[in-house]
Amino acid sequence: MRHATTIAATAVLLCALTACGSSGGDGDSKPAAASHSPSPSVDPATAYLATAQGIAFTGTQPTDAELTTLPPQWCTGLNDGHSVEWLFSSGGGALYPNGMNWGTVKKDAYQLVAAGVKAYCPKYLDSVTAELRATGEY
Template sequence: MRHTTVLLACLLLAGAATGCGSSGGDDKSAAKPSASSTAGNDARYLKAARQIKFNGTPTDGDLLLYPDLWCKGLDAGHSVKWLFGIHDGGLYPVGEDWGTAKADADTLLVAGVKVYCPKNSGAVLDELRASGEY
């Protein structure tokens, strides 16, 4: 059930991201990351993720599902509260057989944002600090 919710949120975010701000033309200025830079980013993120104590054992694949979706949500103007909201983004890092405490979920989000979409780091850190939970 949880995977269905995450998948639905993924599809909704992907659709919203492509529909938002699209001029209909090709944006040749947007560079595609190379395979080596993607692998390097994945390694840096997973290294940070492995410092977190999870309730259960998420796979690397489980953990790698989130950063791109978080970044798309942040780029679309959504907050951390919205990303993690069960009725909003539905992107709280949890699986069928693993979970994450809120403080650790925040730490994982910060790690993902710093690696994959650092332009959003300031807003994420400001929101988490303002909440008093980070």
């Protein structure tokens, strides 16, 4: 399912880029003035799920919906001044990446949180990666 989502998102992006590059001129008209519109941004879910596809989950494979609910919650916790340790703790945020039938080992959980922060709230990436590196498991 994730592969289909990624392929569909890539196809949409390519179609958008192709449409931007086509010209409607008949050859006799002046070239259109170059526009400096911002390039299309990548959906944070797409970037995050690309990393998630490389994770070996325990149990069953989580759905994209299960995985994409976590990063916004991690960002909220980080915005409130909490650490990744707090986010993952059962007494804190209880936002460790696992579900009813799936889970992750800590090293992979750290990869997921770093990817989620990079995609959804990159202003916290430096502090998160520093915290994760200090554990010796990232």
